[in-house]
Amino acid sequence: xxxxxxxxxxxxxxxxxxxxxxxxxxxxxxxxxxxxxxxxxxxxxxxxxxxxxxxxxxxxxxxxxxxxxxxxxxxxxxxxxxxxxxxxxxxxxxxxxxxxxxxxxxxxxxxxxxxxxxxxxxxxxxxxxxxxxxxxxxxxxxxxxxxxxxxxxxxxxxxxxxxxxxxxxxxxxxxxxxxxxxxxxxxxxxxxxxxxxxxxxxxxxxxxxxxxxxxxxxxxxxxxxxxxxxxxxxxxxxxxxxxxxxxxxxxxxxxxxxxxxxxxxxxxxxxxxxxxxxxxxxxxxxxxxxxxxxxxxxxxxxxxxxxxxxxxxxxxxxxxxxxxxxxxxxxxxxxxxxxxxxxxxxxxxxxxxxxxxxxxxxxxxxxxxxxxxxxxxxxxxxxxxxxxxxxxxxxxxxxxxxxxxxxxxxxxxxxxxxxxxxxxxxxxxxxxxxxxxxxxxxxxxxxxxxxxxxxxxxxxxxxxxxxxxxxxxxxxxxxxxxxxxxxxxxxxxxxxxxxxxxxxxxxxxxxxxxxxxxxxxxxxxxxxxxxxxxxxxxxxxxxxxxxxxxxxxxxxxxxxxxxxxxxxxxxxxxxxxxxxxxxxxxxxxxxxxxxxxxxxxxxxxxxxxxxxxxxxxxxxxxxxxxxx
Amino acid sequence: xxxxxxxxxxxxxxxxxxxxxxxxxxxxxxxxxxxxxxxxxxxxxxxxxxxxxxxxxxxxxxxxxxxxxxxxxxxxxxxxxxxxxxxxxxxxxxxxxxxxxxxxxxxxxxxxxxxxxxxxxxxxxxxxxxxxxxxxxxxxxxxxxxxxxxxxxxxxxxxxxxxxxxxxxxxxxxxxxxxxxxxxxxxxxxxxxxxxxxxxxxxxxxxxxxxxxxxxxxxxxxxxxxxxxxxxxx
Numbered sequence: 053x054x055x056x057x058x059x060x061x062x063x064x065x066x067x068x069x070x071x072x073x074x075x076x077x078x079x080x081x082x083x084x085x086x087x088x089x090x091x092x093x094x095x096x097x098x099x100x101x102x103x104x105x106x107x108x109x110x111x112x113x114x115x116x117x118x119x120x121x122x123x124x125x126x127x128x129x130x131x132x133x134x135x136x137x138x139x140x141x142x143x144x145x146x147x148x149x150x151x152x153x154x155x156x157x158x159x160x161x162x163x164x165x166x167x168x169x170x171x172x173x174x175x176x177x178x179x180x181x182x183x184x185x186x187x188x189x190x191x192x193x194x195x196x197x198x199x200x201x202x203x204x205x206x207x208x209x210x211x212x213x214x215x216x217x218x219x220x221x222x223x224x225x226x227x228x229x230x231x232x233x234x235x236x237x238x239x240x241x242x243x244x245x246x247x248x249x250x251x252x253x254x255x256x257x258x259x260x261x262x263x264x265x266x267x268x269x270x271x272x273x274x275x276x277x278x279x280x281x282x283x284x285x286x287x288x289x290x291x292x293x294x295x296x297x298x299x300x301x302x303x304x305x306x307x308x309x310x311x312x313x314x315x316x317x318x319x320x321x322x323x324x325x326x327x328x329x330x331x332x333x334x335x336x337x338x339x340x341x342x343x344x345x346x347x348x349x350x351x352x353x354x355x356x357x358x359x360x361x362x363x364x365x366x367x368x369x370x371x372x373x374x375x376x377x378x379x380x381x382x383x384x385x386x387x388x389x390x391x392x393x394x395x396x397x398x399x400x401x402x403x404x405x406x407x408x409x410x411x412x413x414x415x416x417x418x419x420x421x422x423x424x425x426x427x428x429x430x431x432x433x434x435x436x437x438x439x440x441x442x443x444x445x446x447x448x449x450x451x452x453x454x455x456x457x458x459x460x461x462x463x464x465x466x467x468x469x470x471x472x473x474x475x476x477x478x479x480x481x482x483x484x485x486x487x488x489x490x491x492x493x494x495x496x497x498x499x500x501x502x503x504x505x506x507x508x509x510x511x512x513x514x515x516x517x518x519x520x521x522x523x524x525x526x527x528x529x530x531x532x533x534x535x536x537x538x539x540x541x542x543x544x545x546x547x548x549x550x551x552x553x554x555x556x557x558x559x560x561x562x563x564x565x566x567x568x569x570x571x572x573x574x575x576x577x578x579x580x581x582x583x584x585x586x587x588x589x590x591x592x593x594x595x596x597x598x599x600x601x602x603x604x605x606x607x608x609x610x611x612x613x614x615x616x617x618x619x620x621x622x623x624x625x626x627x628x629x630x631x632x633x634x635x636x637x638x639x640x641x642x643x644x645x646x647x648x649x650x651x652x653x654x655x656x657x658x659x660x661x662x663x664x665x666x667x668x669x670x671x672x673x674x675x676x677x678x679x680x
Numbered sequence: 681x682x683x684x685x686x687x688x689x690x691x692x693x694x695x696x697x698x699x700x701x702x703x704x705x706x707x708x709x710x711x712x713x714x715x716x717x718x719x720x721x722x723x724x725x726x727x728x729x730x731x732x733x734x735x736x737x738x739x740x741x742x743x744x745x746x747x748x749x750x751x752x753x754x755x756x757x758x759x760x761x762x763x764x765x766x767x768x769x770x771x772x773x774x775x776x777x778x779x780x781x782x783x784x785x786x787x788x789x790x791x792x793x794x795x796x797x798x799x800x801x802x803x804x805x806x807x808x809x810x811x812x813x814x815x816x817x818x819x820x821x822x823x824x825x826x827x828x829x830x831x832x833x834x835x836x837x838x839x840x841x842x843x844x845x846x847x848x849x850x851x852x853x854x855x856x857x858x859x860x861x862x863x864x865x866x867x868x869x870x871x872x873x874x875x876x877x878x879x880x881x882x883x884x885x886x887x888x889x890x891x892x893x894x895x896x897x898x899x900x901x902x903x904x905x906x907x908x909x910x911x912x913x914x
Binding site for chain 1: 884
């Protein structure tokens, strides 16, 4: 059959506007165009359905919209001009899983399955597009982030790498009985700042660093023949060599160490220093955490608050994943809050902790992004013979000073007044139980909204057992109240992630938020809601979304692969939020959670669509479990 | 153009090769319009001409796409420009975009039309506002090849209002109907692009026809006739 060259060229031009055709060789596009047929489907007509058996046709939408529906799940996917399907079914030579239905007048290019397979062989970009799984795409996206942010082309250590890849050389060691003089000589000769004290078959028992010199040797005028065992820091923290670099960073941040030992089966394998982890960074995790710990006043803490944000931006630039980044940020923010409370209590001359500082919302879940305000409260103990109302005023005054100090350090006061200085959220254990019980019994929209913020509480500082008791009580109550869980599920399902990137979605045509979508509301919230609900239903006491999903999944018989796909999607969206905030901050704009999907690169756009699809799947699961 | 051909209704003189090609085409069996729409082959055409005067203006280009088994086949498509002795007016060129050079460099008309017949075979034809396309093509075939085209024609300009009577008063032009189905046209007033848009309209018409059991080309032609009568009656 003859083909008019102009028509083939026009078709190739049209296809080349979309991924993956935009990366394909012109001759392969022409090859493809010559093999295309054009079909029409009226609104509501099914283009492809599982009952038709093995898929024999590859489809590319010329114009119109297709919705994918799965039995029992309803619509879960929306495809637009230039998108192709059903790739998985064609690759596996099986039937489609979904019914693909025209949402309006639809014109679809169609190509025989045999030609599809031939095209896979001809075109590498097409092959990659069809065969790369989501995980590969995520890795690819992360590499791109890294490439974009590391302006200096210096080799940077990824915090994802195992410690075994970071340990550079054999650690310098000595025996516990070695005299101090010999130890110091070794350190000078080897030009190291730290030495590991080992026993027997290289079992680490202690650590000594040059920083210990002032406090332990010079000022106390220690004799140089003192065995090192009396001067070392005993029981050093060790991680296995398979642990990832970011875990070492977390240990350093939590304990203020500059060195972490690497040991396998109790045998020393190496030392990782902060310098190894953040060799090129201006601010390191331990540096910030040390500053916070040692801070004597608000002015120093304010500086540390700035450093935390700077560190967040730097780590993002290094390509650190969202999971690690949000955890490290939250850990440092915790430390900062810790120190503010300590300073306040010291100033008040009252260090008896009869209360516990609580974090709510994203801070409670350890999922803080770069733009974050305060969500906190207090839970306190009522001494025998006293009333809560008698105890409250003192705590409120103290809380107000803490809230204002946090504001100074870069955590703006909560507009909704969810702060410990608000009498509504400075409650005794009994009062918290009453409040929670009221919400659970009412189940009205306000109660559900409150539950979504307060039920993610996490003890931050003080009498943690109070919070633990409240958690245990809450879980017992929610597990036994299916009606409330049902109401929470119905509420969570009111917020539907978009099927596509723009459609069935509030995209304002003009104004401040023109053409943008809200990654928090439409992207991460469905996962967070599901994590909370699953944890409340199955009695999981974790507050982090990923931990909740992982812990609840076996109890709900959700396959691990499914949960991991949800978690990857969740972290991808968190990553986009962080990147968006980073870019806004660099441009001197206010940070928010909105992005314009048109400005994403193809890869990220494709993953975001997949992430939204996963969000819909999570919601289908909720709908199914709670019969909403 | 040979003025005698028009005067005496005689076939123009063709060389042996051309005569053989013409004979080959004439020997093809005529396809029946009774064939079901989603089985046979139909050829959707659109032409560009030097103007809109049916008696004086000349054929410049033919664009065509084949529809088989209910699908437009991109590899069954055709486009040809007929060599013009006199280039059409500037205003006319601005419409179809076939410039003076392209008109002079087109295929000799005999060659172009033989190529078109070879592509067409004996498949039934479809167009939007058939009168114009049919007149232009028939006259060119008669003048240059001495052929009297006996193919059936289906006019979507009448079929569409017959299928969607609620739009019959509002929609007249091809653009009205393609707009209704959101059919994009990659190059309006290029014969090939317009033929493709018209073919997409045919797919929609076949879909609508299926819903009302008008499953063959012939039944759509009946619908067209009824609609013609209706529009005259109005």
